[in-house]
Amino acid sequence: MKPSVSSLYQAVELQQEIPPLLIGERANSNGSKKFRELLLADDFEACLKIAQEQESKGAHIIDLCTAYAGRDELADLTRLVKMCVSSLKAPIMIDSTTPECIEACLRLYPGRCVINSINLEDGGHNIRRICQAAKRYGAAVVALTIDEQGMAMTAEDKLRIAKAIYAIAVDEFKLRPSDLLFDCLTFTVGSGDEKLRDAAIQTLEGIRLIKRELPGCLTVLGLSNISFGLAPKARRILNSVFLHQAVEAGLDAAIVDAAKILPLARISQEDREVCLDLLYDRDGEGEGKPLMRFIDYFSDRNVGEEDEAEAVKRTPEEQLFLQVVNGNKDEVGDVLPVLMERFAPLDIINQILVPAMRHVGELFGKGEILLPFVLQSAEVMKRAVSFLEPFMERIEDEHTTRILLATVQGDVHDIGKNLVDIILSNNGYTVYNIGIKVGAETIIEKARELKPDLIGLSGLLVKSAIVMQESMAQYREAGLDIPILLGGAALTPKFVAESCVPNYGGPVVYCSDAFAGLRAVREHEEGTLVSTVFDPAVVGEPLKPGRKERSISRTNPVPEPPFLGQRYVEELDPELLFPLVNTQALFRGRWGYRRAKMGAEEYRQLISEQVEPIYQGLIRRSLDEGLIRPKVSYGYFPCYAQEETVMVEVEGSLHPFAFPRQQEQPHLCIADYFKTREEGGDIAGFFIVTIGERMGQETARLYEADRYHDYLMLHGFSVEVTDALAEYWHGVMRSELGIAGADPTAGGSLVSQNYQGSRYGFGYPACPDMEVHKPLFSFLKPEKIGVSLTENMQMVPEQTTSAIVVHHPQAKYFAV
Known part of the structure; x- marks a missing residue:
């Protein structure tokens, strides 16, 4: 089961399919002036509205902090938590350094929340009390890399403190590694302080070390500290680039004001490079050189706005490429006749349309484009190919890779299989989609008839996974040895590696989604495709039947039904x-x-x-x-x-x-x-x-x-x-x-x-x-x-x- 938190209404996975998990930071008396003023005015309805606004703008979890001098934090925080229980679908993060407040909120909250935070600043007193509460109520915990010497500045110190916290939380209090979200802390690179010039480097390396040395643990970061002291418009783009770097380093969650993050696809390469120079202290000879160049560069720029003059200069090839990438099918009929004056239809497909769809896939893999827009791009591709087909010679391209797709016997779900069909066919491959509820015998018959280079099998159900496992021997005995790609919600890499791979003579590959299927097809073309392998983990002794949860009451009355x-x-x-x-x-x-x-x-x-x-x-x-x-x-x-x-x-x-x-x-x-x-x-x-x-x-x-x-x-x-x-x-x-x-x-x-x-x-x-x-x-x-x-x-x-x-x-x- 994937590590998750939950509210009364929904569960949220801590490791998002497209990271990071976003934690809204504005319902915080320390970080938001507006929230603090509303709290001081006892306007709790307006405080709740700030939390709801963050949820509506995409925050997966809402951080709640009411600590302020002169206020009763316990009364304020428990009141706000009660309001959030029935009004927020998003789970909450209890942000307090007071164990009494944390425990009171945990008792109130019906779901699984996150505690923010624990550290070793006092030598370990508070951490033990909070870990005990987290264990009792099943909460996850943010762990700051702070000890009695202060906040860890170097990657090595961040890892050292993380290991010490791990020993207490996991070894002593039996929390799971996935219950811990380590905050490596970051400091501003915008102050000009020579001691902080490598702050981003140390934070990113700290994330990598913790993910490598403490497997199963998660990481989180208060993102905006990296740009403290810089101009607002420059902060926005620097924070966005830093977030992308942190995710690549292994960051699972970010505490952010999501309204101030730009999608990376909207940041020019030149803007990115200036930010990366500052973050990685590149070309750093001379005091403050990357910082001064950054400040000068952004002093008079409108961040994220495209130069309109550049759009006018685009060639027809560039126009078609961008129409595919942007999912704009209304104008594709205008540019294709122009291109056909200079290119053969097949060249337009192979040299412009297919590369454009591959670029779309790369953007999706980076989290810079969303699935609905991928499908819009596929529609543009389909429309363009349909336009070109009447002008093409009807010849079979023997070099096109062919894939046979099917949903396995007994399974009627086709959405996953059809997405694979869309992605593969619009990347230039020949796809034979033979439908749902397809038995192994039919798959063998079609494989012999159509001679595909690969077979892709899909199934949503646990039973479907068993069908895949049992059919592997049939495919082997039928003489098939071409790669088989397996996908579906019930599958795991472990199941495919241990239950399917040994029963077949050719490669068997687990594909988590449609784009994993696309990667597998490309690896096959490159000659690098191999069967899925899995490094088995130690599994605990199975629970004996008959053991019941003792805390469940046996005295509840049985209601009277209206009929039997x-x-x-x-x-x-x-x-x-x-x-x-x-x-x-x-x-x-x-x-x-x-x-x-x-x-x-x-x-x-x-x-x-x-x-x-x-x-x-x-x-x-x-x-x-x-x-x-x-x-x-x-x-x-x-x-x-x-x-x-x-x-x-x-x-x-x-x-x-x-x-x-x-x-x-x-x-x-x-x-x-x-x-x-x-x-x-x-x-x-x-x-x-x-x-x-x-x-x-x-x-x-x-x-x-x-x-x-x-x-x-x-x-x-x-x-x-x-x-x-x-x-x-x-x-x-x-x-x-x-x-x-x-x-x-x-x-x-x-x-x-x-x-x-x-x-x-x-x-x-x-x-x-x-x-x-x-x-x-x-x-x-x-x-x-x-x-x-x-x-x-x-x-x-x-x-x-x-x-x-x-x-x-x-x-x-x-x-x-």
Whole structure:
């Protein structure tokens, strides 16, 4: 399980797919004059608004600090934390040096937060108390490289202090390495102090040393200190370049004012070089030379603004290249006829379009461009190629690398496979996309017929990973030895290396995403592609069955269900679902509109001016065209717990639902939340919900029409609307059981302080085994609402989900 923190509403991974994790710094009485003035005026609503604004502008975590002379820090901080619990989706960072304040906030907060901070300034007294609290409440901790001699200035001292803190936190208090975020501290390079000329160098090297010497630990940095004392516009660009350097050195998280960070793609190479000269003290002969050159250079410049005269000078080749990079398909038809006067169509593709798409891939890999814009670029590429095709000779290019793509048997998910298709085909490769639910026999047959150079297999489910593993021997016995690329959410490098590689005669490579697949294809062309290898880690002794979490109460009353058995609901208003759509998960996760290296104000404009209108347009379209047709099969059934199994009684028959147990503390298992037969038994709720098949048909149409951006938008929208339907129906069931804070059918909020119980989706972290769909289908009979089951126990349509509803007041989300 990836190290994460969480709020009441969502979990956030500490190691972002595109680093760094962004920690908003403005809700801080020491760092923000505006926040401090509001705090002194006791305007806590306005203080909360500052935290909410940071969240809306892309901060993953919100730092909260109320320490100020003459104020009651304990009262102020606990009051603000209580307000944030129900008002912020983003998790919080408790920023205090007072253990009493930290512990009080940890007791209040329902999720997993970060403590800022610990150090060795007092010789180790406070760190032990705070680590004890972090262990008790499951918090992560920022660790500053400070000891009794003061703040560490050199990389070696930063590592020495980090190791001392590690010994206390991990060895003594048994925190996990991933619970620690080491702040290597940085000092300004803008003061002219000769002793600080290498401050950036020491900080970056400190990050590298800690990541190398303390594996598993994370790193964080208060970014803006690097530019203290310089002019605001120069600080902005220096901070942005320094952040990029720190991420390359291994930085996982940054405490920043995100509004003052520029995307690196908008910083000219000349600007970057001047900043790098200062950061790395290059050409440093003579006192302050890089600093003075930096100050002079930025004294009269408008940072980040393009010289309009340069745009006029662009050649047609440059115009087409930038149209692809910028995703501008409206003007591509104007420049292509000009280029065709001087170039053959195939030369335009190979010399301009393909290099442009490769540049897009490089920008994506650096975090300088977002996935939706990659797809827009692919649409430009597709449109340009379609324009050129009628003028090209119909000859087969024997030198083009060919890739066969398929989603494996029983798996209906195609979004990941299709993204690979888009990326590869628009980088000049020939792709044979043979669809979903493809069996090994068909893959072998198609490989013999089409003679591809590589095979790419995709699958979302754990069961799909097993199918990949089991089919490797079939491919070997069929005489295949070409490279096989494996991708999907359930796969890990360890699984591929240990379970798939040994069973096949050729290279087997794990690909984490579409661009990893592109890299693998290029490595194959270069002759450097090799099978995935994994260095096995030491694994603890498995937990014995039957061990339960002792802190779970066994005295809770069992609610009275409104009925026993199964019912259908086939008339639901789709408009009830939209207030429950998790737009952050949609915009950032499904659609890929992450802030990445974008400035906070630029990201806010992107969301408000581009993303929100797309979302609202999809809502209107889905209602006008009937794309969302919610239907439900659900019911309540007597049950009882028997170790890790919940025995469900249906019409005199018992259906066992076996659930896994966490191997680490607190060793939770879903069965723990149900009473045993000796304790009087219990009640379990189950549901299967779907938004129908129309949505899947429309996403398929968009993909076939090469409308890649629209395809991604609608597919992501449909998945989050399906989850909103699950949350809505969970609210209905809580209301029927008398444990909900509001009646969803009356328009009330489903998220309240009285929210009791949890829904655990089958196939998700707490109950990943899809085999339980067999008994679930036998008594919920969802075929009537158009839902069927594949051989891999996956539900069709794809926009369908299922869950067990647990009423226990201590039930919470967890992963095994």
